[in-house]
Amino acid sequence: xxxxxxxxxxxxxxxxxxxxxxxxxxxxxxxxxxxxxxxxxxxxxxxxxxxxxxxxxxxxxxxxxxxxxxxxxxxxxxxxxxxxxxxxxxxxxxxxxxxxxxxxxx
Numbered sequence: 856x857x858x859x860x861x862x863x864x865x866x867x868x869x870x871x872x873x874x875x876x877x878x879x880x881x882x883x884x885x886x887x888x889x890x891x892x893x894x895x896x897x898x899x900x901x902x903x904x905x906x907x908x909x910x911x912x913x914x915x916x917x918x919x920x921x922x923x924x925x926x927x928x929x930x931x932x933x934x935x936x937x938x939x940x941x942x943x944x945x946x947x948x949x950x951x952x953x954x955x956x957x958x959x960x961x
Contacts, residue, residue: 879899882898882937884927888921889921894914894920897940926956927956
């Protein structure tokens with residue numbers, strides 16, 4: 856995976872896939888699209904969902920903005936918790952989302 860350069864010209868490395876639960880548990884995730892926008896979603900099969908996003912078979916938003924890179928993942932207890940966290944992250948301004956990504960990469 857390649858590192859991501861933000862508008863502020865800081866490089867953000869992609870998420871280390873070895874530490875991510877790829878299937879079985881619900882996660883809330885942030886993707887960085889090719890046009891430098893961020894997309895937030897939830898899934899219980901992250902590997903399948905990422906493949907779908909990059910194949911253009913997932914969210915309509917990411918179809919025209921691919922390829923996408925996983926920037927942030929947060930494990931949630933269940934689907935309800937994942938939906939609540941997704942809503943909270945979507946309500947954040949872009950700068951707060953970038954800060955969330957940067958602080959978890961350290």
